[in-house]
Amino acid sequence: MKKNILLLAAASTLFLSPSLALGAPASPDSASVASIRDKALQSDSFAYEIVEGLTTEIGPRQGGTEAEARARTWSVSKLKALGFDNVRIEEYQMPTWVRGEETASIVAPYPQKLAIAALGNSGSTGEAGLEAEIVYFPTIDDLRAAPDGSLKGKIAFVSHNMKATQDGSSYGAFGPARFVGPNIAAKKGAAAIVIRSIGTDYHRNPHTGNTNFDPGVTPIPAGALSIPDAENLERMIARGKPVRLKLKLTPKNVGMQTSGNVLAEVKGSNPDLPMIVIACHLDSWDLGTGAIDDAAGCGIIGAAAKHLQSMGQPKRTVRLLWAGAEEVGIWGGRDYGAKHANEPHAFAMESDFGAGKVWAVDFRLPESASALRGQIVSALAPLGVVPRKELAGGGADVGAIIAAQKLGIIDLQQDGTKYFDLHHTPDDTLDKIDKAELRQNVAAWVATLALVANYDGELKPEAAR
Amino acid sequence: MKKNILLLAAASTLFLSPSLALGAPASPDSASVASIRDKALQSDSFAYEIVEGLTTEIGPRQGGTEAEARARTWSVSKLKALGFDNVRIEEYQMPTWVRGEETASIVAPYPQKLAIAALGNSGSTGEAGLEAEIVYFPTIDDLRAAPDGSLKGKIAFVSHNMKATQDGSSYGAFGPARFVGPNIAAKKGAAAIVIRSIGTDYHRNPHTGNTNFDPGVTPIPAGALSIPDAENLERMIARGKPVRLKLKLTPKNVGMQTSGNVLAEVKGSNPDLPMIVIACHLDSWDLGTGAIDDAAGCGIIGAAAKHLQSMGQPKRTVRLLWAGAEEVGIWGGRDYGAKHANEPHAFAMESDFGAGKVWAVDFRLPESASALRGQIVSALAPLGVVPRKELAGGGADVGAIIAAQKLGIIDLQQDGTKYFDLHHTPDDTLDKIDKAELRQNVAAWVATLALVANYDGELKPEAAR
Numbered sequence: 011m012k013k014n015i016l017l018l019a020a021a022s023t024l025f026l027s028p029s030l031a032l033g034a035p036a037s038p039d040s041a042s043v044a045s046i047r048d049k050a051l052q053s054d055s056f057a058y059e060i061v062e063g064l065t066t067e068i069g070p071r072q073g074g075t076e077a078e079a080r081a082r083t084w085s086v087s088k089l090k091a092l093g094f095d096n097v098r099i100e101e102y103q104m105p106t107w108v109r110g111e112e113t114a115s116i117v118a119p120y121p122q123k124l125a126i127a128a129l130g131n132s133g134s135t136g137e138a139g140l141e142a143e144i145v146y147f148p149t150i151d152d153l154r155a156a157p158d159g160s161l162k163g164k165i166a167f168v169s170h171n172m173k174a175t176q177d178g179s180s181y182g183a184f185g186p187a188r189f190v191g192p193n194i195a196a197k198k199g200a201a202a203i204v205i206r207s208i209g210t211d212y213h214r215n216p217h218t219g220n221t222n223f224d225p226g227v228t229p230i231p232a233g234a235l236s237i238p239d240a241e242n243l244e245r246m247i248a249r250g251k252p253v254r255l256k257l258k259l260t261p262k263n264v265g266m267q268t269s270g271n272v273l274a275e276v277k278g279s280n281p282d283l284p285m286i287v288i289a290c291h292l293d294s295w296d297l298g299t300g301a302i303d304d305a306a307g308c309g310i311i312g313a314a315a316k317h318l319q320s321m322g323q324p325k326r327t328v329r330l331l332w333a334g335a336e337e338v339g340i341w342g343g344r345d346y347g348a349k350h351a352n353e354p355h356a357f358a359m360e361s362d363f364g365a366g367k368v369w370a371v372d373f374r375l376p377e378s379a380s381a382l383r384g385q386i387v388s389a390l391a392p393l394g395v396v397p398r399k400e401l402a403g404g405g406a407d408v409g410a411i412i413a414a415q416k417l418g419i420i421d422l423q424q425d426g427t428k429y430f431d432l433h434h435t436p437d438d439t440l441d442k443i444d445k446a447e448l449r450q451n452v453a454a455w456v457a458t459l460a461l462v463a464n465y466d467g468e469l470k471p472e473a474a475r
Numbered sequence: 476m477k478k479n480i481l482l483l484a485a486a487s488t489l490f491l492s493p494s495l496a497l498g499a500p501a502s503p504d505s506a507s508v509a510s511i512r513d514k515a516l517q518s519d520s521f522a523y524e525i526v527e528g529l530t531t532e533i534g535p536r537q538g539g540t541e542a543e544a545r546a547r548t549w550s551v552s553k554l555k556a557l558g559f560d561n562v563r564i565e566e567y568q569m570p571t572w573v574r575g576e577e578t579a580s581i582v583a584p585y586p587q588k589l590a591i592a593a594l595g596n597s598g599s600t601g602e603a604g605l606e607a608e609i610v611y612f613p614t615i616d617d618l619r620a621a622p623d624g625s626l627k628g629k630i631a632f633v634s635h636n637m638k639a640t641q642d643g644s645s646y647g648a649f650g651p652a653r654f655v656g657p658n659i660a661a662k663k664g665a666a667a668i669v670i671r672s673i674g675t676d677y678h679r680n681p682h683t684g685n686t687n688f689d690p691g692v693t694p695i696p697a698g699a700l701s702i703p704d705a706e707n708l709e710r711m712i713a714r715g716k717p718v719r720l721k722l723k724l725t726p727k728n729v730g731m732q733t734s735g736n737v738l739a740e741v742k743g744s745n746p747d748l749p750m751i752v753i754a755c756h757l758d759s760w761d762l763g764t765g766a767i768d769d770a771a772g773c774g775i776i777g778a779a780a781k782h783l784q785s786m787g788q789p790k791r792t793v794r795l796l797w798a799g800a801e802e803v804g805i806w807g808g809r810d811y812g813a814k815h816a817n818e819p820h821a822f823a824m825e826s827d828f829g830a831g832k833v834w835a836v837d838f839r840l841p842e843s844a845s846a847l848r849g850q851i852v853s854a855l856a857p858l859g860v861v862p863r864k865e866l867a868g869g870g871a872d873v874g875a876i877i878a879a880q881k882l883g884i885i886d887l888q889q890d891g892t893k894y895f896d897l898h899h900t901p902d903d904t905l906d907k908i909d910k911a912e913l914r915q916n917v918a919a920w921v922a923t924l925a926l927v928a929n930y931d932g933e934l935k936p937e938a939a940r
Contacts, residue, residue, distance in 0.1 A: 062710070065707070066585060066707055066710045066711060066714075067584075067585045067711075067714075068585070068587070069581075069585065069586075069587030069588075069707070070587060070588070077586070077587070080586075116534075119532075120531060120532045120533070120534065121534075121542070121545075122533070122534030122535060122542075122764070123534075123535070125901060212902075212904075212906045212907070213678050213680065213902050214680055214763070214900075214901035214902050214904065215678065215679055215680070237906075238902070238904040238905070238906050241905070241906060242530070242531055242534070242764070242904070242905065245527070245531040245905075246531060246532075249531075249532075298679070299587070299707070435679075436590060436679035437677075437678050437679050437703070439677075439679070439703040439707070440703070440706070440707065440710075441677045441702075441703050441706060442677070
């Protein structure tokens with residue numbers, strides 16, 4: 011690893027030197043980018059204020075709920091107060107699922123309560139609850155291998171062995187227990203399913219999150235056990251006696267509800283240059299106050315745009331998309347993509363991975379933008395941010411507009427080692443925000459944004475044009 | 476600090492050398508104590524097995540409940556299987572309070588749910604709950620200073636600034652918000668009280684624990700907010716608008732119920748020597764599975780007694796007291812003291828501070844036992860355990876018998892820095908146990924116990940006789 015890191019550093023230097031020496035003049039000049047970056051690093055308070063305000067004055071704000079509507083109103087006030095242009099709400103309708111009561115207890119052979127949370131789109135047990143024997147699957151593949159009908163009248167319990175990873179990729183590797191486990195169990199006839207939370211902490215706070223059932227499959231009750239509870243249940247099962255669980259989950263679908271995106275802009279000086287969209291999501295899951303997921307992202311992009319504004323008008327318009335209803339199906343991002351598909355965009359960035367430090371930068375830019383790329387790498391290096399060879403992907407809320415217009419993308423990658431300790435849990439609260447790390451993140455964003463928003467060359471990658 | 480530590484080390488050396496050179500012959504010899512200590516350090520599994528069994532097969536076991544009765548049955552089997560003598564239950568009756576539903580929501584100006592748990596002996600809001608304005612007290616002293624009647628119809632909110640301390644003493648310093656806050660608020664006419672949890676973590680898991688109302692004071696609903704919630708509430712209050720809370724706590728008193736102590740013994744060879752009692756408590760609070768509080772203590776003393784047994788019969792009888800109903804009023808310890816007040820005891824030790832490493836040893840022994848003291852200090856030194864000048868106090872469950880018979884005491888002190896992250900919360904679960912630290916703890920116990928149980932001199936301090 012060390013050798014690779016040294017090689018990468020050497021390669022960056024080789025790559026940068028010519029681009030700095032021979033490329034187009036930096037616009038804005040690198041000194042002013044460094045200045046605004048360092049100002050953000052030392053004293054940004056905009057980002058924290060946004061997170062503090064949203065978590066304190068709104069708290070949980072699930073997509074489609076009245077709390078999310080209050081969050082939109084709050085955001086309009088905040089973004090106007092920050093001096094952005096064209097601050098507005100774009101509403102849309104979406105089917106909405108809301109949590110009910112949720113309890114789980116081992117009935118036999120070792121009676122005790124377990125900490126559980128319903129997964130988004132879970133079916134209901136009804137008020138009476140249901141009691142059944144557990145069938146244990148150490149992994150989602152074991153559930154996949156179960157014979158059809160073998161789960162009839164049983165509660166499937168799917169565990170996994172998710173570990174924290176720096177890039178957070180274990181979420182993708184182990185997430186299917188939640189993403190598709192309930193659908194698979196329902197098809198095999200299970201009465202209900204409980205999964206080990208898709209997370210990496212050891213607190214009694216289950217990780218919720220959406221699951222989806224295929225059309226025609228009746229949703230079964232589906233809950234996540236906290237990791238200490240899942241491990242306790244595994245120990246009970248290992249003792250060899252049948253384990254019976256009493257489960258009560260009473261969520262319900264409340265039909266089509268209003269959700270919406272909040273948009274704001276920093277207007278560019280050149281109306282011929284396609285704009286940049288930067289995104290976060292305003293909604294959160296209902297268990298925590300959505301500090302890291304994703305008030306932090308809204309704080310980061312809001313602060314970055316605010317610092318950009320203080321440099322004078324950028325060449326390109328920068329649009330802020332504080333998207334609605336991401337957690338429950340990316341309704342805001344998809345609505346944005348549909349409504350703005352014909353409006354010229356050049357480039358997208360998204361912040362939706364907490365409030366921690368940026369450690370790497372990934373690009374998806376045309377070859378012609380190599381000088382810009384070099385300037386960005388240079389501007390990020392003093393923050394401890396290194397370029398990678400991974401291709402930038404953007405994020406959920408900019409996914410639709412990227413797909414529609416094949417945009418250029420930069421990802422400022424954050425350390426994911428602790429992210430899944432908090433993700434979708436009651437523990438996602440303001441106190442988890444490290445102000446110094448947040449400022450570093452904002453500094454990386456403002457440096458990147460200042461360079462991209464003032465770049466008048468092509469930003470869409472070749473393959474996309 | 477460093478200077479003091481060095482002085483202490485020097486003093487210990489001076490103290491030890493003569494006692495080792497001139498004192499009575501070690502009994503048992505120091506080599507066999509070192510051998511049993513190191514065996515426990517390297518491979519003890521008894522302690523972990525007890526914690527694993529109690530948390531998995533019983534889980535929460537609140538004093539006076541059916542779960543605690545199951546824990547007694549489990550314990551009798553376990554202690555018999557470990558080969559102890561006179562394994563038995565001693566029952567007593569006690570008034571029992573049990574948790575009901577518990578919810579708290581800010582109604583205005585920033586509607587959101589708060590994580591709350593009722594305190595033991597809390598009154599009930601009734602099924603309808605109650606809604607009232609919050610009156611904020613930054614500390615318990617601010618509540619004390621509030622004029623009588625000033626809280627009429629209001630909900631008192633008492634915060635504090637508890638920080639983790641190595642010796643855990645901040646629990647005593649900040650605990651009064653829980654111990655007496657509700658009683659004070661009730662006397663001043665409050666409709667209810669919520670406190671910042673007496674704890675040091677940042678998870679959405681409130682810390683429960685007993686509170687007590689004076690005779691004649693009607694218990695008011697009294698709950699603990701998790702620390703993230705308490706801080707969120709403080710931020711709301713700081714914004715200056717009246718804050719209204721909707722509270723539902725429906726605990727109830729279920730009258731006199733059966734609880735009990737579980738006793739077991741390692742029989743001594745000399746019936747003329749008064750016995751040693753070593754204690755933990757078998758009950759736990761109802762929110763967690765009571766791994767660190769105090770299955771760990773029962774594991775530690777059980778393992779220590781088991782290793783002692785393997786050395787052959789000790790001179791003195793060692794009695795294990797797995798006490799009932801400590802959390803809810805030290806009912807087991809008091810029952811033991813009352814029932815065994817006339818049975819000769821010489822010495823007591825207790826383990827009720829988690830499963831972590833022992834770092835210090837405190838004594839309350841007669842001057843005549845200085846050689847024994849020196850042997851113990853010597854035997855503990857290789858475990859990183861240092862002698863202090865603090866006087867040993869014993870613990871809650873041996874408090875009554877110590878008071879009745881003025882016993883000698885040794886305290887093996889554990890690091891308390893993280894203890895109040897977990898204490899009385901749902902997070903007190905098996906996964907918090909570090910097996911290596913637990914083995915060190917057992918090793919310290921078995922070394923101490925082997926020396927004391929084979930000491931035939933006086934163990935009661937002079938002042939006590």
